[in-house]
Amino acid sequence: MRLTLRQLAIFRTIAQHGSTTRASAVLSLSQSATSAALQELEHALGAQLFDRAGKRLVLNVNGQGLLPQAIQLLEAAAQIEDGFQHADIGGRLRVGCSTTIGNYLMPALMKALSKRAPKVKVDVIMGNSADIARHAAQLSIDLGLIEGPCHLADLSARLWCEDELLIVAAAEDPLAKTAKVSLHQLASARWLLREPGSGTAEQVSELLLPHLKHWPHTQEVGSSEAIKHMVAAGLGISCLSRRVVGDLIAQGQLVVLRHGLPALTRPFYEVHHRNKFVSRAMEEFLQILEGFPSAYRRPCSA
Template sequence: MRFTLRQLQVFVAVAQHESVSRAAQSLALSQSATSTSLTELERQSDCQLFDRAGKRLALNALGRQLLPEAVALLDQAREIERLLGGKSGYGSLNVGATLTVGNYLATLLIGSFMQQHPECRVKLQVHNTAHVVQQIAHYELDLGLIEGDCQHPDIEVQPWVEDELVVFCAPQHPLARRGSASLEELTHEAWILREQGSGTRLTFDQAMRHHPRNLNIRLELEHTEAIKRAVESGLGIGCISRLALRDAFRRGSLMPVETPQLDLRRQFYFIWHRQKYQTAAMREFLEQCRALTAGVSRSDQIVLPSIV
């Protein structure tokens, strides 16, 4: 063969970072060694894989074609290395999750997975939907658990479990006594909402799209816990997943406000790159996620695993 696995590893890192220096840092190599490895790969193959614009390197058509093949080959090589080293089980798993899934489901799911497979190195990154989709598209994650829409042509999307948002308020709020509100009443309230780009905000905006009156959005926050604290403090009303609110509803620190005129249902999804090699760890983790939600109609009904 005209290439080595190290050369492919350098190629993938440069493709992901679009920079030799950042790729070198991620691989713990010197910048000169990284640059030499990439140059040798292109010279030996008599081809160019990047378009150079100053210090920025962008994949050309051939590079984009090579990238998924290189990522898959490196994943398989790592599994072969483990087998040759006498190590059974799983190597590593890099999961991305959106905030609701990450904070209220993924951490416990990963904890349960690691208890069963302590040899596996697992990483969890929690971001909004747009960021997780971008990471999957650039092969920076093995698997994504998201709560928003994904229309990326290179990404496989599979439904997982249904979720539902709910409008909520503080116990002392006038809507708490009634337990429900009309659209007209909602337009007069101050709102504490998630930021643009989050799956939660997308679902809320879609539910309100047929009701064009402007809302009084007092705060936009990136974290569900911050929204809950702001609503508890009486700054306004909010709308996030029932899953994130079920403990607060049980305690009575927050109160649901039913909105029959709004359809706040949505879906949680699994996503991965269509050309990503599915490792044994990916397949096992997906099976555990599906087993957890078997027979469950909505996310807040999930019985979460206990981590001892």
């Protein structure tokens, strides 16, 4: 067999960093050794794996097909090695998550994992749901936890939790003193919304726009934490997770608006590449998601 794990490991690193220069720095190899390993791999396969775009190497169709297979082989080899060296589950897990999940649910998930597999190290990558889904599709993370559905064909998606969304306003906002806010009042209000690509933004649009029909007064803000404080300052209203706004509601700075809309809930999904090798560490984490406490698996009560 002409293929080696070393060649595949170097190929994976080049694919992740986009150049032999960056890959060689990560691998602590000379650039010539890194380039030579790539050439050996391409020669063994009889196919070019990258297109050259200036100084950047971009995976072509051949490389895109090879990458998930290479990662699966490398992770399987690492799992074999780890199984002989350690009786307990160890290794490193790369979990991507949206900001709401990262801020409010990941601490509990990591605590549960630390009890089941204390030797597993978890790297947490945070971003909006679209970014996390792309990371999972590119295999730069082991799995992602996102808000709302995923539209990338290479990913396997599984519902693991539901979240409750609330329409909130500042305590002194006139709408907060209204017994029941009408659809016209909601449509005419100033809205503070997450940016495109955010799972919250996508879900809020799908839940509210069919009822409100139009949204003339909106501003985009790249953080739910920032939005809730802007709402508390009287700059507009918003629709956010109860987990995000619960503290300011308890303090009396925010008020939940009463309305005639259906219950506002959204799903949280776990996503990973369809060809992802499931390590023992990843399997433990998936089991934690499967057994997530029932108090968190359904929308929070009002």
